[in-house]
Each structure stands twice: as C-alpha cells, then as structure tokens.
Amino acid sequence: MFVDKAKIFVRGGDGGDGLVAFRREKYVPDGGPAGGDGGKGGSVIFKVDEGLRTLIDFRYQRHFKAKRGEKGRNKNQHGAGSEDMIVRIPPGTLIIDEDTEEVLGDMTRQGQQLVVAKGGRGGRGNSRFATPKNPAPELAENGEEGQERYIILELKVMADVGLVGFPSVGKSTLLSVVSAATPKIGAYHFTTITPNLGVVDVGEGRSFVMADLPGLIEGAHEGVGLGHEFLRHVERTRVIVHVVDMSGSEGRDPFDDWVKINEEVKLYNADLENRPQLVAANKMDMPESAENLEKFKEQLAKIRPELEILPISSLTREGIQELLYRTADLLDQIPDAPVIEEVNEVEERKIYKLKEKEDNSFTVKRDNEAFVVESVAIDRMMKRMQLNTHEAILKLARTMRYMGVDDELRKRGAKDGTIVRIGEFEFEFVEGSSYY
Structure with missing residues (x-):
C-alpha cells in the first residue's frame, strides 16, 4: 500500500x-x-x-x-x-x-x-x-x-526522471526493461496506482533514478482520477520522459494524447511546462506506428520544435539504449533540484535579535454585575504563576495596576466588592488595597 x-x-x-x-x-x-x-x-x-x-x-x-x-x-x-x-x-x-x-x-x-x-x-x-x-x-x-x-x-517521490503519459501506454514495461524494478503490468487502465522507482544503469559509470508514475486523464489537475496523487510527484523530477502510444491501439490520437497530458501538467504547476522533456514514441513494433510517428512529428514541430522525439519499443527493446543516453545527457546539463531551506532546522546556531516589546493592551467588558478583563499578557502571566499563595496574588495585582487595569475598572464603575473575572479566576475589587 x-x-x-x-x-x-x-x-x-x-x-x-x-x-x-x-x-x-x-x-x-x-x-x-x-x-x-x-x-x-x-x-x-x-x-x-x-x-x-x-x-x-x-x-x-x-x-x-x-x-x-x-x-x-x-x-x-x-x-x-x-x-x-x-x-x-x-x-x-x-x-x-x-x-x-x-x-x-x-x-x-x-x-x-x-x-x-x-x-x-x-x-x-x-x-x-x-x-x-x-x-x-x-x-x-x-x-x-x-x-x-x-x-x-x-x-513527493524523489526521482531524476519521471515517466508520464496516459494509462496503458507502456510506462511500467519500460521501467521493467531498463531497471531491476518489477512494477505490476497489465493490459488495463490504472494497473499502476502507486509510483514505482528503479535505478537505471546507463553504462560508462552513469546512472539515474527513474519513476513510473500513475497514468493521467483529463481533469487530473482538479483531482480527477489519480489527479493530485500523481502530479505532486512530477514536481520532484528533473527530466520528464513523456511516453506516447504511437500505435493508437485504443483508438486515441498520439498527438492529442501528448497535448492533453501536457495541458494537465501545466494547469497543475505552470513551472513544469519548462521542465526538460523527451518524447518516447513507444510501441514502434506495431504496424501503424511508423505512419503515426511521421504525422506526430509534423504536428509537434508546429508548437514545440525543440522537443526531441525518440522512437522505442519496450517489447523489442528497439531504441531503448539511445533513450537512456539522451536522458543521462540531459541530466548532466541541468543542476540538482533546489531544496527549500527549513525555517527551524536542528542546528547549533545562535540568533541575536532585539527583544520585542510585550503587548500590555487589555479590554474590560461588563457581564451583568461583574467585569471581565481580557489581556494576552495577563493570561500568559496567570498560566505561568502558581496562584496558590498570597504573594503570587499580590504580584498579579501589582502587574495589573502597572498596566492601568485598576484605573479602567474605576472608570467603568467598579467599587468595593465588585467581581472581577479574569479567565477562570474571580476576584473582588477592593478600593485602596494592593490586591483584588
């Protein structure tokens, strides 16, 4: 799971x-x-x-x-x-x-x-x-x-390369061919419902991590299908390999598939549109794939001429090695993904800053015959002080007098014996005394 x-x-x-x-x-x-x-x-x-x-x-x-x-x-x-x-x-x-x-x-x-x-x-x-x-x-x-x-x-799955594309275009098969990963493979939609990771050994001492991500459908950016569960993982990848079923085996148009998937990715996060991308034209072993590929190249050249299209077949392994070489070359050309710095990472560090002036503001409200005092500073003090001794009560009274609470209570009509409520505590106001 x-x-x-x-x-x-x-x-x-x-x-x-x-x-x-x-x-x-x-x-x-x-x-x-x-x-x-x-x-x-x-x-x-x-x-x-x-x-x-x-x-x-x-x-x-x-x-x-x-x-x-x-x-x-x-x-x-x-x-x-x-x-x-x-x-x-x-x-x-x-x-x-x-x-x-x-x-x-x-x-x-x-x-x-x-x-x-x-x-x-x-x-x-x-x-x-x-x-x-x-x-x-x-x-x-x-x-x-x-x-x-x-x-x-x-x-968010951390992988150098993310395989994207419609369901059942051959992403899982491709991952199983190029790595030791064993994703579940089946001839039905959403066979892959969780990301699968595999380490790809390109040769010449180069390798990278590839992720087979769940298939997309229209409306994914709004959470339709596996939607956000898929798209959040694309954000981590440094290179996107867009796998397209060039055979059109399910009656879909390859170019239309490519446009829809890219639109979903763009709507989810506009920055992903500029992420380096390769197009893997899969299932080239099928009869109609060659004709569809030529048409696909013409259509794509009109809107994204810079994208490289690599014909492959996961079944016969045609073009697989070239795809891996081009992917590794792209990864060598771009820096590692930036990391968001933690605001309170555990480190030995000292930060010197001016002490903030304490908020001594307060409000006094009437509640029938009682007065209710509300103050962040007083509430904080009452939580910290152990108010079970006469001395602690005196300290609280002095603090309130210094803040001007006494004067405000008198203005509002407080007299000897008037109940003053602060949080869960109730006191009697005593005129001329050092405590309530």
Whole structure:
C-alpha cells in the first residue's frame, strides 16, 4: 500500500513546574529559598530516514506527544528535561502547517531534522525570585505549555526522471526493461496506482533514478482520477520522459494524447511546462506506428520544435539504449533540484535579535454585575504563576495596576466588592488595597 499524504497532530511536552521550598537543615537558622526550576519539555522532531518509502505508518498513529519535563526539587535541584520525540519520515516529505498553510520544511536529505512542535520551558523555582527586599519569596512558576499544531505531510517521490503519459501506454514495461524494478503490468487502465522507482544503469559509470508514475486523464489537475496523487510527484523530477502510444491501439490520437497530458501538467504547476522533456514514441513494433510517428512529428514541430522525439519499443527493446543516453545527457546539463531551506532546522546556531516589546493592551467588558478583563499578557502571566499563595496574588495585582487595569475598572464603575473575572479566576475589587 502506498500512502503519500497524511494529517497528524503533534504536541511538544509541557515544561516542569518550579518548586517553592526552603532550606531546613540543622544549625542553619532562617534557611533561604531552595526551590529548583522545572525541566524543559521534549520537542517533536521529524528526521529523514532513507529506509522509509511511504507514509503508511501515519495512518495508524496520528498523534505524537512529547513528554513533559520533571518538576523542580528542593535543595535547588532542577527537574530533568524530557527527551525529544524523534519521528522518522521518508525522504521527499513536505511538511505543512494546516492552519497557516505555511511550508515548515522540505525534507530531502538523509538525517535531516526539523523541530515541528517545540517543548515548553521549565518554570522557575522560588530561588529565582529572591531579592534583597524579599529574601524568602513564596513565588514559583508553572512550566510553559508545549507547542501544538496539526500538520499535513505530503510525500513527493524523489526521482531524476519521471515517466508520464496516459494509462496503458507502456510506462511500467519500460521501467521493467531498463531497471531491476518489477512494477505490476497489465493490459488495463490504472494497473499502476502507486509510483514505482528503479535505478537505471546507463553504462560508462552513469546512472539515474527513474519513476513510473500513475497514468493521467483529463481533469487530473482538479483531482480527477489519480489527479493530485500523481502530479505532486512530477514536481520532484528533473527530466520528464513523456511516453506516447504511437500505435493508437485504443483508438486515441498520439498527438492529442501528448497535448492533453501536457495541458494537465501545466494547469497543475505552470513551472513544469519548462521542465526538460523527451518524447518516447513507444510501441514502434506495431504496424501503424511508423505512419503515426511521421504525422506526430509534423504536428509537434508546429508548437514545440525543440522537443526531441525518440522512437522505442519496450517489447523489442528497439531504441531503448539511445533513450537512456539522451536522458543521462540531459541530466548532466541541468543542476540538482533546489531544496527549500527549513525555517527551524536542528542546528547549533545562535540568533541575536532585539527583544520585542510585550503587548500590555487589555479590554474590560461588563457581564451583568461583574467585569471581565481580557489581556494576552495577563493570561500568559496567570498560566505561568502558581496562584496558590498570597504573594503570587499580590504580584498579579501589582502587574495589573502597572498596566492601568485598576484605573479602567474605576472608570467603568467598579467599587468595593465588585467581581472581577479574569479567565477562570474571580476576584473582588477592593478600593485602596494592593490586591483584588
């Protein structure tokens, strides 16, 4: 079974929570803070493995969640960070964020790695909050939540040469003749429903990878037939060998076949129209092929005179070696396909940039007798702070006062005892106090 597209969910591990703890040792009076930091959550990392050829495994496992970091410990011991989750994918996999449709990476090289869901940072223990004014803080942070997203994986077969053409024109037979590949061959349409790869030894130390791709029909660029499942693989090939049934054995016109296939490829991706192409005029062992070939040459010369037509017969192997030589020559003349650089490939690198100014904007809404405060900065702070101590509540109140939330609540009519709701928490507004 060949699977070339999959949708999965990935989530980095949450960071471990920081700890509130104090030294409690004999002969050490008034021990200071000793709460350690939480460990970093594991990240989900994709890694290219040349031993894989399909995305079949992602049909059975669609959720990948890294483990969270350990909590901080007393005596200033930090919690252990979680190991990253390595997910192996085949070469040629395109990674796309489903929500933004952003291409996160084009994975083509053996061992290439990409972080797709970053683990959260560990929360700070109370030792981190000690100051001369407050040498024994009872403050600690929760671990940061890991990144999560839905991802689309698209596998595009990586081959130097792609065989294209209508169903049953002899693509699979040609591949079986020129390589050790054993594709399924049959006298009916869509015998090939998955791409087949074969290594072609041209001789003289030259070789290339050839792909027998599923046959096309009209409307393929809109997904008709095998449509997009076929066309996405054509994008990877450096040279297109267009196989045409020159015998017209099914009552089709060879030139009309060539025009329709090229039109479908062009409508799917306009850049493919300029991809180097050879026309393999197949089934030249049939009685009417020679006459059809002459007519085909005249018609093609009117619109694409630069295209080279090579008469072959996969059955008798006539012209096969010449086709291979010309294909190898074309490959020598063009550079390797460019690779899209990953935006967050796993590397040892340092990036220095100005720290962005934090968004301290907020809104205050009325909900019956209560006021609802909405703010990205406050929500982020409340997720990180462990709001189970009086000191943490005071810190939150000071932050809100600094942002101007107090003044805005007074303008809206808040008085002593008025309920203020922030996320899942509710507080009472106390006029003239340092907390709600």
